[in-house]
Amino acid sequence: MNIDLSFYSWELIQSYVLSGFLFSIQLTVIATVGGIFFGTLLALMRLSGKPFLEIPAGAYVNMMRSIPLVMVILWFFLLMPTILGKPIGAEASAIITFIAFESAFFCEIMRSGIQSIPRGQIHAGQAMGMTYSQNMRLVILPQAFRNMIPVLLTQTIILFQDTSLVYAIGAYDMLKGFEVAGKNFGRPIETYLAAAVIYFLICFGLSRLVKVLQQRVAIIR
Amino acid sequence: MSWNWEVFCKSTLEEDFSPVCFGTGGEITYLDWMLSAWGWTLSVSALGLLVAMILGILMGTLRTLPPDNLLTRSLTTLGNVWVELFRNIPVLVQVFLWYHVVPAFIPAMKGFPSFILVSLALGFFTSARIAEQVRAGIGALPRGQRYAAMAVGLTTAQSYRYVILPMALRIVIPPLTSESMNIIKNSSVAFAVSVAELTLFAMQAQEETSRGIEIYLGVTALYVISALTVNRVMAFIESKTRVPGFIAAASSGGH
Numbered sequence: 001m002n003i004d005l006s007f008y009s010w011e012l013i014q015s016y017v018l019s020g021f022l023f024s025i026q027l028t029v030i031a032t033v034g035g036i037f038f039g040t041l042l043a044l045m046r047l048s049g050k051p052f053l054e055i056p057a058g059a060y061v062n063m064m065r066s067i068p069l070v071m072v073i074l075w076f077f078l079l080m081p082t083i084l085g086k087p088i089g090a091e092a093s094a095i096i097t098f099i100a101f102e103s104a105f106f107c108e109i110m111r112s113g114i115q116s117i118p119r120g121q122i123h124a125g126q127a128m129g130m131t132y133s134q135n136m137r138l139v140i141l142p143q144a145f146r147n148m149i150p151v152l153l154t155q156t157i158i159l160f161q162d163t164s165l166v167y168a169i170g171a172y173d174m175l176k177g178f179e180v181a182g183k184n185f186g187r188p189i190e191t192y193l194a195a196a197v198i199y200f201l202i203c204f205g206l207s208r209l210v211k212v213l214q215q216r217v218a219i220i221r
Numbered sequence: 222m223s224w225n226w227e228v229f230c231k232s233t234l235e236e237d238f239s240p241v242c243f244g245t246g247g248e249i250t251y252l253d254w255m256l257s258a259w260g261w262t263l264s265v266s267a268l269g270l271l272v273a274m275i276l277g278i279l280m281g282t283l284r285t286l287p288p289d290n291l292l293t294r295s296l297t298t299l300g301n302v303w304v305e306l307f308r309n310i311p312v313l314v315q316v317f318l319w320y321h322v323v324p325a326f327i328p329a330m331k332g333f334p335s336f337i338l339v340s341l342a343l344g345f346f347t348s349a350r351i352a353e354q355v356r357a358g359i360g361a362l363p364r365g366q367r368y369a370a371m372a373v374g375l376t377t378a379q380s381y382r383y384v385i386l387p388m389a390l391r392i393v394i395p396p397l398t399s400e401s402m403n404i405i406k407n408s409s410v411a412f413a414v415s416v417a418e419l420t421l422f423a424m425q426a427q428e429e430t431s432r433g434i435e436i437y438l439g440v441t442a443l444y445v446i447s448a449l450t451v452n453r454v455m456a457f458i459e460s461k462t463r464v465p466g467f468i469a470a471a472s473s474g475g476h
Binding site: 066067068069070071074075078079161162164165167168175179188189192193195196199200203204207 | 305306308309310311312313314315317318321322325402405406407408409410412413420423424427433434437440441444445448449
């Protein structure tokens with residue numbers, strides 16, 4: 001067994017891997033932003049104390065968390081054309097799936113973030129005459145976000161790893177880019193190794209960053 | 222839209238339906254196929270979990286060794302490197318590594334069926350996460366337990382064998398429950414190397430029958446049933462092994 005890396009060139013990376021890499025990043029960013037937005041809404045629903053909001057939000061979150069992500073990706077790819085009434089590409093379907101799926105996980109993070117705020121803060125906001133939405137927007141959520149930044153970022157790293165699962169519907173992400181390059185050049189071993197190294201470097205680097213950040217953002221009381 | 226649950230009774234070879242929904246005389250229905258796929262999912266998960274438990278408990282323990290001498294320090298480093306390596310590569314990429322790359326380096330593994338390779342990939346991936354939980358569990362023990370073991374003259378190995386691990390392994394059962402449920406969910410990546418498990422069944426049967434919704438509902442239900450069963454079994458184990466009067470909060474993992 002000998003490894004030959006000589007076939008790697010900038011042209012190869014540009015023509016096969018780069019667009020996949022950009023899609024993986026795009027998917028991660030959109031799903032994180034969308035997931036945190038809808039996840040926070042779900043968390044507010046679950047903590048609202050009103051059964052008609054709590055029950056559907058809880059059911060949605062528990063359902064998403066008990067199905068394999070690959071199956072969720074397949075489900076959306078199957079159902080999206082029916083729901084939208086027109087065909088939809090694998091990439092667009094993947095983006096919608098990841099926002100929907102990650103919302104459930106970000107919901108649980110935001111829920112524990114909101115619950116980590118001392119009750120005195122909520123009472124103080126109410127005592128100042130703030131409405132529910134003012135209290136959430138100005139007092140609770142900023143602190144909850146700050147407390148949860150390390151966990152949110154760790155979830156984003158997991159999300160980035162999970163983007164490789166769009167393989168199931170044939171979307172062109174970074175892993176797919178490496179795989180196609182490997183097939184075209186007859187060098188699957190080198191390309192899978194390279195994919196593993198790149199994923200490792202990105203995820204390991206980010207997890208180091210999270211550790212540093214964790215010490216920086218801690219609220220000192 | 223209208224339901225068509227009869228699709229499960231359909232033969233996979235011909236256009237006819239079996240009255241009892243199970244194939245006869247060498248013919249198999251989609252229901253037969255799905256149940257056999259469920260068996261593959263459970264087998265891959267069980268074998269993967271076995272590998273993950275053994276390696277995860279070993280590596281998690283190594284990471285907590287006291288830094289007495291060069292040997293224990295290097296074993297701790299080994300545990301740390303192990304966790305970072307297997308935690309930071311996506312599980313699907315790890316499956317491809319085991320399937321395409323590892324046999325090229327270790328010729329003896331060339332003849333391994335993909336079922337074994339996927340189980341190893343899942344096992345190694347999950348072992349990093351179990352190692353984290355085990356380390357946290359050992360860390361959650363009161364320091365006095367370790368000192369007490371030293372004070373009665375136990376060696377490091379003995380103190381782990383008789384004092385630390387019997388406590389720590391019971392503390393980590395709740396997070397191990399969620400890892401066991403995760404491994405069933407993660408076993409779905411086995412479709413990528415053509416192991417005939419539930420996700421591959423879902424993809425192929427959907428294409429053959431065009432009754433995707435019924436097929437996916439069946440598969441999703443089986444995944445949920447499997448995860449719930451594991452959850453109940455682990456809850457039973459937890460209630461049987463609980464240390465009376467000892468409450469420690471171990472952190473639980475992601476997905």
